[in-house]
Structures are given as C-alpha cells and as structure tokens.
Amino acid sequence: MNHKLFWKLCISLGMGCMALVYLIAELSLHVERKMSLIAPEYKAEIRAYQQQAKAYLNDEEALFNWLTNLQTEEQTFATVISIQHSSIGGRIDNNEIAIQAGRNLDYAIHLYHDNPTIHLPLDSNGTVFLFRLPDRMMPGELWPAVHLGMHLALPMIIMMIFSVLLYRHVMAPIRQLEHATQRFSAxxxxxxxxxxxxxxxxxxxxxxxxxxxxxxxxxxxxxxxxxxxxxxxxxxxxxxxxxxxxxxxxxxxxxxxxxxxxxxxxxxxxxxxxxxxxxxxxRSSLGDHLDLCTLIEVIADDCCFEFPNHELSLQLPRALCLQHTSERALSQAIENILRNALRYTPVGKRVSVTLHHHLAHCELMIADQGPGVPDDLLGQIFAPFFRVDKARGRSAGGFGLGLALAKRHIESVGGTITAYNAASGGLTVGIELPISNTSCKTCKSTAPNQ
Incomplete structure (x- = not known):
C-alpha cells in the first residue's frame, strides 16, 4: 500500500531535525565569536593605558609607580618589558616577524580559559606593555545564558512552530472530515x-x-x-x-x-x-413554549376518564415553563407512558406522577404499582415491539411500540428517559428535560425544589 503521508512526515521530520542541528551549531558559533570580542569602550581604556605607558618610558620611577597604581586599581597584572631580537641560526627581518608575549587587542577571547594577557607595543625596539585583562573587561558575561537559550529555548520554539505547521497540515483534512460528518448526521x-x-x-x-x-x-x-x-x-x-x-x-x-x-x-x-x-x-424545529404542569394535568384528565377505576396521584409545582420544545412530542410521550402505567396497574391501585424542578433541568417520575419488569429485561423495554410475556402482551392492547415512541419523542426535545423497578414494587419511568433560566411569558416561573 502507498504510504505517502507516512513518508512525507518521516522526510519532513528528518530534514527538519538535520536543519535544526545545523542552524543551532552555526548560530552558536557565530554568536560566540561576536561575544568573544572586547567591548569598544574597554579597548579605548586599554589603548589609553598604552599611551600612558609610552609617556613614562624615559622615567623608570614614574613608570614603576604608575604600573603599581594600575595593578592596584584594576586588580590585575601589568608590566612593561623589552623583547630583544637575537638570532642563533638565521637573520631577523623585523618587518616579517614579531615576537609577542600576549594576545593582540583585536583578537577574540576564549570564553572558557583564564583572563588573557594583552600585548601592546610601545616602540620599534621591542618594548611592549603587557596587561592582563581584568574581570570587568572580560567579554561574554551573558554567554552562559545565551548558550543555554540557543540550545534549549530556541530549538523548543522552532520545534513548536514546526509542530504547529505539521499539525495544521494533518488536521486540516481531519477537520474537514469532522465537519462533513456533522453535516451528514444533520x-x-x-x-x-x-x-x-x-x-x-x-x-x-x-x-x-x-x-x-x-x-x-x-x-x-x-x-x-x-x-x-x-x-x-x-x-x-x-x-x-x-x-x-x-x-x-x-x-x-x-x-x-x-x-x-x-x-x-x-x-x-x-x-x-x-x-x-x-x-x-x-430533530424538528423546537419553537413551542409551554407550561409542563398544565400539559400533564390535561393528559391526566383524559387518562382518568379512560381508567375510572384507577387512582392517579399528581404532585406538581404551581407551574413549570419549558421553552424551545415540542408540545406534540412531549404530549405523545407522556401520554404513552402514563397510559402504559395505568394499563398494567391492577384496579384500585395507584399511579403516581411527580415533577421536580431543578436548576437546569426538570425530572418527571411516573410510578405504577403493577408487576414491574424483570431486571434483566429493563434495558430492552424501549426497543420497538418488545413485550414482556403475558404482563406486556397484546391481550392488554399493546404492540410494544408505546415506550419506543416515547423514547424517540423525549430524545427529539433533548431529554432522556430511564426505567427501573421500585423497591416497593412496580415500574418507575423517569424523564429528564432541559429547562431555560430565562423568563417565560407563557407561564409563571417557579423556584427549584429544595
């Protein structure tokens, strides 16, 4: 199989790492060279010392006192010496050779060695001024931090930028796939x-x-x-x-x-x-605003007329407004569940309807006193055409579609539905619906139940 994306990523990462290593090495060498040079203001000071040494060449006592004061002031070594050029096996041409006891002032300073001695000529006879560079004039004071930044922070930043570009290259089509999947599912x-x-x-x-x-x-x-x-x-x-x-x-x-x-x-x-x-x-458009308590009361009145020998108990707040919902879907779902509870509750027994108002949702509980559902079948009662033997048979007038339709209706308005057997017997169906905290003109809002 052709793995173009794999090889593209491998080559990009490999070349990127090689380029990064080369870039950091060259940049580090360049910056180190720049930071190894003595600062111009310090060069000017040293050249001024050179001129002062020249002025004292003919007065040894004054030269000695000046050198002593300079060493004390700079806490370093300074002296004036005469280098005699004498040949043992050849002729010396002073224009072609220079014997130095220290470094030239314009040379780069090695940042990892001790302070170097600067060689400054005073005349053409080999007299030189030797001056060990004091600590305050040493270049590269910030080199350890710069070195650490170039070898840690800079590679990290470059790799982060490279990762972002690589991520965008890979994620762009994945985002397109995500958006296409969302549109398809919609x-x-x-x-x-x-x-x-x-x-x-x-x-x-x-x-x-x-x-x-x-x-x-x-x-x-x-x-x-x-x-x-x-x-x-x-x-x-x-x-x-x-x-x-x-x-x-x-x-x-x-x-x-x-x-x-x-x-x-x-x-x-x-x-x-x-x-x-x-x-x-x-899901269809959800543009209805309704009082859930009023809707439940209307459905309960119809059910009481159809099941006059059953007791129906309602525990509802004064009002509970739902916005951006579907009255038709809620009405059919609640009616299916309530009729199902009354149908399988023995005559003379009670079906309880309780509505709780919470901060972001409300909870409607419909509990019957029927035979209940075996625990191993509770997860199947919302499946189409599911009927528990005898207790949920066609003899009671159902085809096993009521709860399946109720589940679809509740989910269509953004709610959830569950079922469980109560400890005292019977089946309890719970419906959780989202509510809005904004004021509703259709009904008066109530405070959540404590």
Missing part, C-alpha cells in the same frame, strides 16, 4: 469530501474517497427507506379504509370483531410508520 446526505480535498493523493485523500463512497451508499439507503415509508403509508392506509367502508355490509355478529381488528391494524400501522419516520429524520 441530514445533508449530499455532503462529499472529495471537492474539498482535491489534490491529496495520500492516506487522508483515500479516507476522503472512502467517506464519499460510504456517504453515497448510506444516503441512497436512507432515501430508499424514506420512499419505502411513504409508499407503505399509502399502501397500508388504502386497504384499511376500504375495509372500514365495507364494515356496514357485514353481519352484525362479525362487524364489531372486524372493526376491532381494523382499528388495531390502523394503530399498529400508524405507530410503526411514526417510529420509522422518527428514526430516519433529524
């Missing part, structure tokens, strides 16, 4: 990466091609499923309507039975199509 099934990453013939380019192939295939499947749902919606409703039209022609003893079966088939068809639609569509 319902834009025409999203493709190839136009944005045209020209990349490496691993990331092949990833973009694979994503486009996957997006094309998944988009076709989703569109096909949408068309299937639409066709089923039409094809299933039409024969049911015909059956309903034919019901009056049936004998009286069969009409009620057939009507009941037709109603069950219609409900099953509507619930199945609704569930399939919600699983394939993105």
């Amino acid at each position: 319902g834009d099934y025409a999203t493709r990466l190839t136009p944005e990453m045209r020209g990349r013939d490496d691993e990331l380019g092949r990833l973009a091609t694979t994503f486009d192939q996957m997006a094309s295939r998944v988009g076709e499947l989703i569109q096909s499923q949408r068309h299937l749902i639409h066709d089923l919606s039409h094809e299933l409703r039409t024969p049911l309507q015909r059956l309903e039209l034919c019901l009056p022609t049936l004998p009286a003893q069969h009409e009620s039975r057939v009507r009941h079966e037709v109603e069950l088939m219609r409900k099953l068809t509507e619930d199945t199509l609704t569930l399939a639609w919600m699983q394939n569509e993105t």
Whole structure:
C-alpha cells in the first residue's frame, strides 16, 4: 500500500531535525565569536593605558609607580618589558616577524580559559606593555545564558512552530472530515469530501474517497427507506379504509370483531410508520413554549376518564415553563407512558406522577404499582415491539411500540428517559428535560425544589 503521508512526515521530520542541528551549531558559533570580542569602550581604556605607558618610558620611577597604581586599581597584572631580537641560526627581518608575549587587542577571547594577557607595543625596539585583562573587561558575561537559550529555548520554539505547521497540515483534512460528518448526521446526505480535498493523493485523500463512497451508499439507503415509508403509508392506509367502508355490509355478529381488528391494524400501522419516520429524520424545529404542569394535568384528565377505576396521584409545582420544545412530542410521550402505567396497574391501585424542578433541568417520575419488569429485561423495554410475556402482551392492547415512541419523542426535545423497578414494587419511568433560566411569558416561573 502507498504510504505517502507516512513518508512525507518521516522526510519532513528528518530534514527538519538535520536543519535544526545545523542552524543551532552555526548560530552558536557565530554568536560566540561576536561575544568573544572586547567591548569598544574597554579597548579605548586599554589603548589609553598604552599611551600612558609610552609617556613614562624615559622615567623608570614614574613608570614603576604608575604600573603599581594600575595593578592596584584594576586588580590585575601589568608590566612593561623589552623583547630583544637575537638570532642563533638565521637573520631577523623585523618587518616579517614579531615576537609577542600576549594576545593582540583585536583578537577574540576564549570564553572558557583564564583572563588573557594583552600585548601592546610601545616602540620599534621591542618594548611592549603587557596587561592582563581584568574581570570587568572580560567579554561574554551573558554567554552562559545565551548558550543555554540557543540550545534549549530556541530549538523548543522552532520545534513548536514546526509542530504547529505539521499539525495544521494533518488536521486540516481531519477537520474537514469532522465537519462533513456533522453535516451528514444533520441530514445533508449530499455532503462529499472529495471537492474539498482535491489534490491529496495520500492516506487522508483515500479516507476522503472512502467517506464519499460510504456517504453515497448510506444516503441512497436512507432515501430508499424514506420512499419505502411513504409508499407503505399509502399502501397500508388504502386497504384499511376500504375495509372500514365495507364494515356496514357485514353481519352484525362479525362487524364489531372486524372493526376491532381494523382499528388495531390502523394503530399498529400508524405507530410503526411514526417510529420509522422518527428514526430516519433529524430533530424538528423546537419553537413551542409551554407550561409542563398544565400539559400533564390535561393528559391526566383524559387518562382518568379512560381508567375510572384507577387512582392517579399528581404532585406538581404551581407551574413549570419549558421553552424551545415540542408540545406534540412531549404530549405523545407522556401520554404513552402514563397510559402504559395505568394499563398494567391492577384496579384500585395507584399511579403516581411527580415533577421536580431543578436548576437546569426538570425530572418527571411516573410510578405504577403493577408487576414491574424483570431486571434483566429493563434495558430492552424501549426497543420497538418488545413485550414482556403475558404482563406486556397484546391481550392488554399493546404492540410494544408505546415506550419506543416515547423514547424517540423525549430524545427529539433533548431529554432522556430511564426505567427501573421500585423497591416497593412496580415500574418507575423517569424523564429528564432541559429547562431555560430565562423568563417565560407563557407561564409563571417557579423556584427549584429544595
């Protein structure tokens, strides 16, 4: 397989490291040379000493006193000597050779050795002024810090810049993939990466091609499923309507039975199509503002009329406003859960509905006194067409779609739903919904429950 991106990174890192080592070495050598030169102001001072020594050449006592004072003042060594040029085996040409007892003033100073002695000629007869460079005139005072910075801080900064450039080169197509995935998950099934990453013939380019192939295939499947749902919606409703039209022609003893079966088939068809639609569509616009307490009370009144032999207990605050939600989704979800609780609660038993208001969310608890659900099946009760044997069978009037639809509705408004068996018996379904802290004109806000 072609690993272009791998080799590109390897070559970039290798060449970058080589260039960095060469750059640091050359820069360090250049800076060290610059910092090894005696400062111009100190050179001027030393040359002034040279001129003073010349002035005292003909007065030995004055020269001795001046040298003594200079050594005391600078805390260094200073003297004037005469170098005699005498040849043992050859002729000396004073224009071609110079015998020095110290370093030239303009030479670079070795920063790691002791203070050097500066050689300054006083005349053409070999008389020289020797002056050991005092500590205050030594160059390279900042060299240790500069050396440390060039070998630690500077490489780190350069590598950070190089890493940022490399990161951007690698992450740019990954961000494009992330954004394309987000658009695709939001319902834009025409999203493709190839136009944005045209020209990349490496691993990331092949990833973009694979994503486009996957997006094309998944988009076709989703569109096909949408068309299937639409066709089923039409094809299933039409024969049911015909059956309903034919019901009056049936004998009286069969009409009620057939009507009941037709109603069950219609409900099953509507619930199945609704569930399939919600699983394939993105969240609809959430523009409703409502009082959740009022909504629960309306649903509870309808349920009490349908289940007159059951006790329904409501524990609600005075008002609880929800903003940017869907009244239809919440109404269907709460109604499905509440009817399910009443349906499987024995006659004379109680179903409790409790609503708690917290800072950023509210919690709705619907607890029945029915047989509950086996613990190993609790994670499956929100799956489509799931029914617990006998306790959740069709004989009670359900197809196992009520809780599945409720879960989809709650998730469509940004909420969560859970279920657990209460210690005292029965099933408790908990719904958590987000709330806004801004004031709502639809209802009066209440303080959170303590």
